[in-house]
Amino acid sequence: MKKIIFALILGFTTLVSAQNSLSGTVTDSQNQPLPGVSVYASELHKGTTTDQNGKYEFSNLPNGVLRLSFTYVGYASVNKTIPKLLKENTLDITLEESILEMDEVIVSTPFNKLQSQNVMKVEHESIKTLQQKGTSTLIEGLATIPGVSQISTGTSIGKPVIRGLSGNRVLVYSQGVRIENQQFGDEHGLGLNDAGIESVEVIKGPASLLYGSDALGGVLYFNPEKFADANTFKANFSQKYFTNTQGSNSSIGLKTSTDNWKFLARGAFNTHSDYKIADGDRVTNSRYNETDFKTGVGYSNATFSSVLRYNYNKLDIGIPEDGIGEQSSSKNTLFPRQGIFNHLLSLNNVIFFENSKLDVDLGYIANDRSEFEDSNDAALRMKLKTFNYNAKYHFPKLGKIETIVGVQGMHQTNENLGEEYLIPNATTNDFGVFGTANYEWNSNVLQAGLRFDNRSITSEANGIEGEEGYFSPLDKSFESFNASLGYKTNFTKDLTLRLNVATGFRAPNLAELTSNGVHEGTNRYEIGNADLKTEQNVQTDLNLEYKNSHFEFFVNGFYNHINNYIYTAPTGEVLDANDVFAYTQDNAKLYGGEVGFHFHPHPLDWLHFETSFETVTGKKDNNDYLPLIPANNWNNTLRTEFNIKNWFKEGYASLNVSSTFDQKNVSGFETASKGYTLVNLGFGGTVKLGKTAFDLSLNGNNLFDENYIAHLSRLKTDGIPNIGRNIVLGVNFNL
Incomplete structure (x- = not known):
């Protein structure tokens, strides 16, 4: 191939x-x-x-x-x-x-339409906008998007949640390539740094038609930094300081382009001490350090366009186990800790014909993950190597019909090098073929597609039969047909309706199929099930939007039914002083949505008020609640925009009040969580002093030092609160 x-x-x-x-x-x-x-x-x-x-x-x-x-x-x-x-x-x-936000071209959907023309409702946010909120990590910024949450372990590890689904049910793309980094693990975070990323697009709902297995719950699609304009050279340096963690975030980049050739490079380094809770104590070993490097080279002419990108990411993460223990502002991690090295290489090509084109995306990811318990000898070390390919042919337009067919696949190997095994040595192969068409007339758009996928998994035997850590050999194959149908229409110039029905699937992962041992962090002995079936869902989405020059309103509703939902349940046995949980399946349903509006009154065009409310409920067929469902949230932002003569341009000031409600709808293994309200302030703009210009930002997050524990915090079981007040100062110089 x-x-x-x-x-x-x-x-x-x-x-x-x-x-x-x-x-x-x-x-x-x-x-x-x-x-x-x-x-x-x-x-x-x-x-x-x-x-x-x-x-x-x-x-x-x-x-x-x-x-x-x-x-x-x-x-x-x-x-x-x-x-x-x-x-x-x-x-x-x-x-x-x-005055309202710009209409963006959506890259994550097949026909690359403007959002106003798109059949699917896709949330688009620039990384600059997320950074202006003063969050310390990329996943924290994503969690401010309605319908997106995070499962967190302190401030260093965050796993994205889209409408109640997470882990292997949410697919992440960067540089046009799917990210594979052992995302099944509770303490395995996103593994991406926001330096060198232009924007993110969020597909909330099944996207298996476009991306295959594991896109059952949704997709996070990160668009990389653009190259410089033709025949220009640009360089910039940015620095942020975080008072709570005494943290530093530094980034420097340069880029240049000719008419045909393009080049960019960017390096970033983050370092943070243990975070402080509201009473002033620090959470021991929640510190972390991150090094990130991205580079890219591109060439385009009248025949084709090709871009080669590389991303290196190194993480040194402390794992907080002792709660409020030794108090220190050191940034050197203690044991236990994680060491992660990630290499991402992508080659994105577009080949132009007279009336059609061919897109070919190739990717290689090497993820090396180690856990150190009490020494620098890794007790657990996993090497995951993944090769991805994705080829799409855009047929010549036939009247008002646009058509795409494509093939997509993955070859993946997992190798264990430490004494402990979470999952066995294994090989996974994916292959999918799909077709989709877009028909547009007047203000109406109809889009439909079909796809077939096959995933094969083979694994090696390991250990002694009957003992902890034994894995029997595995040779499984999973197949799935999926379809989507979407319709968009404008009732009036300002009022848009979108209705989408799509199916998605997820093949069981290695942990679910093969687990046999104590799962650290949950204090449970987990037993896999080699007979698990493919998860298959059907989701219906309804989006209604109204926009005029001074007012925006949206309401999104969804109903998601999942057959063969995989989860763990107690068996009543005890092994090695731990309760035994086994992987099993049941049908499940999730439903809810988001509603909000954005208002700026005339003639006060400098004043903006935004509010949004999000809710999701997840249940099994027997009406027991699903675990890890985020609490309802109501988010309000008052924002002003201004200029001060010629020395302060594109200024802004914002007041944000985010209210998270009680979460009482919990599974049998969770505890209810109390609600809380956080108040955040933001200020920034471009300062011009003579020939010198720089961007300035100042944020106060959790301004009143609220003592709270988020429902999806993995430190909740130990009663450890989330981060307290955090003042963030940032500057960015265009050199």
Whole structure:
């Protein structure tokens, strides 16, 4: 398969050649030129900026279809498609003023439409917006998005939760590649750093049609940092300081581009002491250190576009076990601790034909995870190596119908090098084939798709039969057919309805199939079940949106039915002084949604009020509640935007009040959680002092030092509260 894909990439580059160009002018509604407008061709990873006269130009463009986005702060984004390029092309654009958020191109869905044109409701957030909230990690920022939560172990480890589903039920993509890092484990976090990431897209609901197994609950799709505009060089340095953990977050990056070649590199280092709770005590060994490096090189011409990216991430994480013990501000982790090395290599290619194109994404991930109990000799060490491929052919547009067919797969090996085994040595192979079509007429869009997948898992025997840690050999195969159907319509210019029905699936993971031993952190002896069946779900989503120039309103509702939901249940036995839990299955259902609005009154365009409420309920067929379901949350933000003469631009100040309610709907192995309210303040903008300019941000999180324990905190069973007051100061210099 590798040779075939490589031959396609090399062979097709000689079939088509063109020297097409495009130019134009961007103006406002008064026909005045707009300088500084970003013009970006995402498939070419190529961008430019309008000059003082509002003019822009591109050269070396391919034949066929070209998609461009025009974005400018304070104006509504415009997405334009040129169906067939000529030798010389002219495209003039008029941007309309808009105080509300820009309409973004969605990359995680197959046809890359603007969100306003998309059949699926996808949440899009820039990393800059999340960082302005003063959160210390990427997962903390994600948890501020309605419908997204986190299972946390202190401040260092966070696992994403989408509408009550987590672990192997949520798929994570970065650099166009699915992230595989032993995500089944309770203490295995996201493993990504926000440096070098442009934005995140959240698909809330089954996305197996696009991504195969493990996208049963949803997808987090991280878009990498864009390259510099053609013929420019950019460099920046950012620094943050966190008072609670005496933490530091440093990042430095540079990037440059010509008309054809592009290059970027970014390094980041995070270091944090143990976090303080509201009474001033520190949670022993909740400290951590992280080193991250990202680089990329790209080339595009009239025939193809290719981007090679590499990400190295090193984590040194303390595992808090003693609660409030030794008090220290040291950043050197104690035992027990985790050491994680992650390498991600991706190659993203687009090959252009006259009226069609071929996308080929290849990825390789090496995840080396060690746990050290009381010495620097790893008691547990797992090496996970994953090769991904994804090829999609976009057929020529037939009238108003767009069609895509593709193949997708994965080859994965797991190897144990320590004395302890959580899962056996194993090999996993995935293969999927799919097709989807998009039909658009007037203000209506209909989208449908079908997919078939096969996953095979083989594992080695290990240990002595009848004793803890014994794994019998495994040779299993799982198959699934999935489909999706979505419809979007505009009742009026400002009122949009989306209705989607989709199925998803998840094959059992190795821990569920093979476990045989004490699961640290839960104090349970867990026994796997080699006869587990594939989880299969059907979810219905309804989205209603209203938008005008001063008001936005949305309501999202969902109902998710899961056949063969996998969970652990007590057997009544005791082994090694631990209660025995066995993996079993039952049908389950989850339902709920999100509702909110954004209002800024005229003529007070500088004033914004946003509010949102989210809820989810999860039950088994016998009406017992599912575990790890997030509590209901009501989030309110009052935000102002301002400029102070010529020295302070794009200023903002915000007051956020986040109320989390009591969680009493718990499974038989959980305890109820009390509600709490957190108050957060934010301030920032761009400071200009002569020729020097820098971005400044100041955040006060949990301003009143609330003493609380989140329901999804893994330290809850030990009665350890979450982080107390945290003041965050950040600066960013464009060098």
